[in-house]
Amino acid sequence: MADDTTDTKSSNQMWGGRFASGPDAIMEEINASIGFDKKLFAQDIRGSIAHATMLAHQGIISADDKDKIVHGLNTILSEIESGNFEFSRQLEDIHMNVEARLATLIGPAAGRLHTARSRNDQVALDFRLWVKEELEKTEQMLTGLIAAFLDRAEEHAESVMPGFTHLQTAQPVTFGHHCMAYVEMFGRDRSRVRHAIEHLDESPIGAAALAGTGYPIDRHMTARALGFREPTRNSIDTVSDRDFAIEFLSIAAIAGMHLSRLAEEIVIWSTPQFGFVRLSDAFSTGSSIMPQKKNPDAAELVRAKTGRINGSLVALLTIMKGLPLAYSKDMQEDKEQVFDAAESLELAIAAMTGMVRDMTVNTARMKAAAGSGYSTATDLADWLVREAGLPFRDAHHVTGRAVALAESKGCDLAELPLSDLQAIHADITDKVYDVLTVEASVASRKSFGGTAPSEVRRQIAFWRARN
Secondary structure, three states: OOOHHHHHHHHHHHHOHHHOOOHHHHHHHHHOOHHHHHHHHHHHHHHHHHHHHHHHHOOOOOHHHHHHHHHHHHHHHHHHHOOOOOOOHHHOOHHHHHHHHHHHHHHHHHHHOOOOOOHHHHHHHHHHHHHHHHHHHHHHHHHHHHHHHHHHHHHOOOOEEEEEEOOEEEEEEEHHHHHHHHHHHHHHHHHHHHHHHHHHOEEOOOOOOOOOOOOOOOHHHHHHHOOOOEEOOOHHHHHHOOHHHHHHHHHHHHHHHHHHHHHHHHHHHOOOOOOOEEOOHHHOEOOOOOOOOOEOHHHHHHHHHHHHHHHHHHHHHHHHOOOOOOOOHHHHHHHHHHHHHHHHHHHHHHHHHHHHHHOEEOHHHHHHHHOHHHOOHHHHHHHHHHHHOOOHHHHHHHHHHHHHHHHHHOOOHHHOOHHHHHHHOOOOOHHHHHOOOHHHHHHHOOOOOOOOHHHHHHHHHHHHHHO
């Protein structure tokens, strides 16, 4: 029979490594959240000050205790901001770390702060405040990205480039029009951000553990003090809800997808085969072995960040999907996903804004490419409808024959002799050449939201007025 020492040693080896002290060490490791939720220190202290002020106003605690609490909390805030605060894993989370330090600073009065609240509504408040502030930051960053695109669109309202479907040359467009497509996309992202702020603009504090409280608190007072529109209306839902975090991640995922599509185009456009744009050394790297290489690493990394953001969204949806009401410890796993996605999104928007402003556009290369692939074929078909009176399906067939003839001769449509075109259809006149250039093609697309330079400038003016 082994002695106690041997038994303990065997047990410790079972837990192994960092868990050498056994089950207690495992519980501490899985339960503690201070490693990441310390990011919420400012929101936690702000919420506690508002709560203490309300308690004193309602006569639940004395004015003297409130003053001590507020002074102590401001002292802790200064300590954390200056890097002089020691966080403890044994105290689990940001709430208990702050409360323990407050007790050291002001004594028994600190114990009155937690009157009429729970860590459940406290963390809901802290997290909601943090997400609201992050959404406001995201809104500003998207506004900056839109402004960068508006400047490039105005600069290139008449710069012709090929428009693509299936990554095949389709019809000529302008680079300004292409830039304005991203203005629309990021404008929708910003609209979603604004709606999300409106959705979460309710204060959770006062819901307590899940049932509210018997103390005569004033939740409207704390809501106003914390910048919320109003308090939440159901205490069970309040501590159960992480929709605001999921909505943030959904917005981040959609915006990340838009950023990734743009990054993909920059990667393609900057290849020697396209040569549409060139990034400076500020957003590129070289090869360790091939001296001729200039890699668009910033764009590639933006493209990759989208995968992290998508993963965070799926993770939090999965965490929440099976939870009964009200609070469950599973919800502690929400914050790292949001923090990581927020950091990735901020970096991606900042990098993309820099790239949009930085890149050099090769308008000559774009114009040459715009005329390739018989991109004005639709213009020929439209001319046959307007001038020759053909039904569009017949015009489409005639145009197909013209394209086939041009291919066989190795020339563009505009280079086909009039006699060849009239051999295909007798009603074609020399006026058709007015629509077969890429400049004429884009100039003719004057429908609302079209690629004509005049229409691009109209949309730029619209967006400048609302940006």
